[in-house]
Each structure stands twice: as structure tokens, then as C-alpha cells.
Amino acid sequence: MKIGTYHIIMALMLAVLFASCATSPPRQFPIKYYKENEATILQIEKQYNKLFRNKPIAAEFSDNDFKYITIEMKTDSLRYIYEFNLTEKRLGDTLHKYGYDTMAVLKLIKDMQAIKCTWINSMDYYLDDGKQSLTFMSIRPKQLDLPFAEKRYYILTFYKQPQYYDTEGRLLDKRNRRRLRKVNNEVFWRINDRVCYTLSDKFR
Amino acid sequence: MRFLLRQILFVGLLVLTVSLLAAQQPTQKQLAIQYLDSVGEVNQSTYWPRVKPNLFIQNLRRNITHPLFVYAGSNTNFCGYAAMSYSCISNYPLRYVRFMMDMYTKGEADFRDVHFNPSLNVKKAAGQLRFKGELDINHADQLWFLSLADHFKGYLNWINLSYDPGDEDRFWAATNFAKFNRMVRKMCNYEVKSIGSDLIRPTIGNLPGFLEEKLAENHQVFVYLNNTILHKKDHNKVKKRIPTHYVVLLNVSESNGMVTLTYWDYGFKTLQQLPIKVVKRIIFGITWCKKKSAE
Secondary structure (H helix, E strand, O other), X not given: OOOOHHHHHHHHHHHHHHHHHHHOOOOHHHHHHHHHOHHHHHHHHHHHHHHHHHOOEEEEEOOOOOOEEEEEEEOOOOEEEEEEEOOOHHHHHHHHHXXXXXXXXXXXXXXXXXXXXXXXEEEEEEEOOEEEEEEEEXXXXXXXXXXXXXXXXXXXXXXXXXXOEOOOOEEEEOOEEEEEOEEOOEEOEEOOOOEEEEEEOOOO | OHHHHHHHHHHHHHHHHHHHHHHHOOOHXXXXXXXXXXXXXXXXXXXXXOOOHHHHHHHHHHHHHOHHHOOOOOOOOOHHHHHHHHHHHHHOHHHHHHHHHHHHHHOOEEXXXXXXXXXXXXXXXXXOOOOOHHHHOOHHHHHHHHHHXXXXXXXXXXXXXXXXXXXXXXXXXXXXXXXXXXXXXXXXXXXXXXXXXXXXXXXXOOHHHHHHHHHHOOOEEEEEEOHHHHOOOOOOOOOXXXXXXXXXXXXXXXXXXXXXXXXXXXXXXXXXXXXXXXXXXXXXXXXXXXXXXXX
């Protein structure tokens, strides 16, 4: 069968349709995803916070196949950034050298890989001139890996205290309850009192 | 013979006295702290209605004692100003603190030959930037970065020349390479040299060696690079091939095709290992400068 202009136009239209679907998943989708994976997500958050309290750390899967991990290790004077293949022995050796609980970090990495969590770190924010912190987690589930679409991520933020939301479920700045609080320039939505989400094209 | 011994003794004593006096001379940093101490209580500025005096002074004091912590804020386009400030405040803390006090109390001031009189919108915005991490409470830094962005203009700013809220993240605050070099020249008493551009990478055979050489010659080295690889933010295979970020280079070494860079940005020193081909791909501009001998 000869491929004519009609077929090309149809293919292009389908591609555009795919792309537009990929960029606007339904709002309920991240909440459903969170509910289905809540136990693992909360386990990762708990593990991470325990590690971070002892020694600041952040972890990032730097490739599409979740085979390479980049670790940021923070000391008082310097932040060290190293990338490792997960199979490399020097990953454990480096963590040990910098005084991290190697087994706990490796477990965290494995759990992150299992739910396709690309990035986890702790972020500071300021409320009434006082410093607060939250845990920032980016996840790239299969549902968001669509053809013709740019990579998108669910961003989850975990607060220490319950937060304020408007009637539409958008996160508010406590200082002025009418103003939306933005994290990395994104508006966040309620999952529960202390967990919010957004969809972003950047994982950090 | 006795006369010669007396002369040697006299010269020796003279050298000792001069060196002792020199050692007692307060440093620029000490003078800056003394100046800030002498200022005492500061009233709310009428020119900068949202800049709180207590946060302003607290921020100034910290910048003088620890210029390393100067933080451009998350997701802003202030990285170029921050890189310049790291060097400028480290080398000229007294000039910086005097300028900042003049700006706060008079609404305008001179830094060397540069006269700053920021727009009304900028004066209203300083102290109001939010969700930028520590920059939220660093009111002196908000005033400083906004004033620098308001004053220094390059072709990237032509599409948005006057400040509106939120412009700190947009082209209003962007810094192209020529603007960055001009700013360093005007704000610091440096001899400035550079290689590279906004679009075409410099052709240097041994890039790590070149950077190493500049650092070994005691130059302050700034690197203009593509941040999407240095601080990856997505997994898209297609990356924009443009520089987006400025860092202050502190150390560089190469071994087995891997380059270890130590640089300053975002209020912190970072040591990062990258393959040499990546380093060559991300660096678009290098500026190296040295303090001129006469101030």
C-alpha cells in the first residue's frame, strides 16, 4: 500500500493527540498513585529522614534506566557529588569513607529504584522569617513515560506539620492564607494534611 | 666595623618595627565589621519599605564574615551577580558595607564609578521575594541583587527592561557573558580577561590544563556553563546547548579522563567529578582576573 499525504497527516494528528494526552494527565492520577504506593513512599521518606539527620545526603537517578545513581554528600565545608553505576563496589566504599550507614543508603537506593523515584533531598523554606524543612521526592512512574512526550515527574513534598490549603486543594502560604505557596516555582496540591504533590517537567 | 654593625642593627630594628605595625593594621574585613558596629541601630528605610533593618544588618554582617554563604536564591537568574559578589565582597568588604548602608539610608549610592539609583518597582520588591530558600530572609542580598540586575543591562534584557514582580526568574535578570565581564570590570578593581561566548564554546586543546594554569597564577576564575548537565533537572535526551549558569572555579584536576572540579555556587563549595568530554561540552566561557596592584 502506498503511503500518501493522508496517512502522514493522520500519523501526525495521532502524535499530537498522544503528546497532548501525555502532558495533561488527570488531576486524580497522582493521588491514586500515592495511595497505591503509600507504604513504600512513606518508608522511603522515613529512611531518608533518618539518614539525613545523621549526615546530609541527596540521591538522584541520573539515567533513564535507573542504573546510575548520583550521590550528593554534604559536609560543613564542601558538598561532594559523585556518580556511580549501581553495580560498582566503589559506591559502598565511598559511602563508608564519608561516614554514612552504607547498608541503609543502599537499601534506600533499592527502594527508590523499585518505585522509580528519581530524586530525594531535604529543602529549607522560610515561614515568618523562621527556617523550616521539607522532604522533596520526585517519581517518574511508567504511566508518565509516554511516547512523543517530554519526561514528567510527580513531585511529592512532605512537611513536618499540617499545611493550609484553599478550597481547590492548593497549598497556601501560612503567612498569608490567601497566597499560594510555591516550591521550585510550582503550585502544589493536597494529598493529605502534610503531603502535597505537583506534576513537573523537572525533577528538582 | 663598629659603625657597620650599628647600621645593620638599626636597619634590622626598622624592618621589625614596620612589619609589627603592618601586622597590627586591621584587615578590610575587620574594618568592615568595625564600621557596621559603629552604625548602631538602623531605622526602617523609607526608600526600601519592605527591607527589614534587623534582617538587613544581620545579612550584611554574615556576608562580610562569610562571603561564601552569599546565596542567589532558588530558581532565580541571579547566579551571575552572585558569582561576582562572592569575589567582590571577599576582596572589598568595607566598600561593600558602606555602599549598602548608603543605599539603605539614601536610596542611591556609588560603588566605585558606578552610580546606583534603582527603580521604584525594585525598591518596593526588595524584602518581598518569597519561596527562594534562604534568600527569603536575606534582605540585604535581595536589595543588592535586584539593584545589580536593575543597573547592568545586556542584550538578553532588552525584551524586559523594567522590573515587575517575578522578573527575578526571567530575562530581566539574565546575564550574558559580555555583561558579566563588564560588571566584574566595573565593580572590582580587576584586570579582566576572558575567552568564549554565549553560543560558541572556546576551542582550548587542554581545557583542564588551561584552567589549572589560571588558578596556579592566582587568578580568580569564573566559568560560564550549561547547568542542565552540571545540576541535572530532567532526563530528556535533547538538551539545550546554551550556557545558563556562572560558577567560581576553586580547583581543578584531571585523572584518567575524569575531571574533578571544585567550584562555588548557591552559597556552597562543591566538589564534582565529570568526564572530560562533558566538561568540554558544558563550558562556554571562562573569565580570569587579578586584582590590580594599586587600589
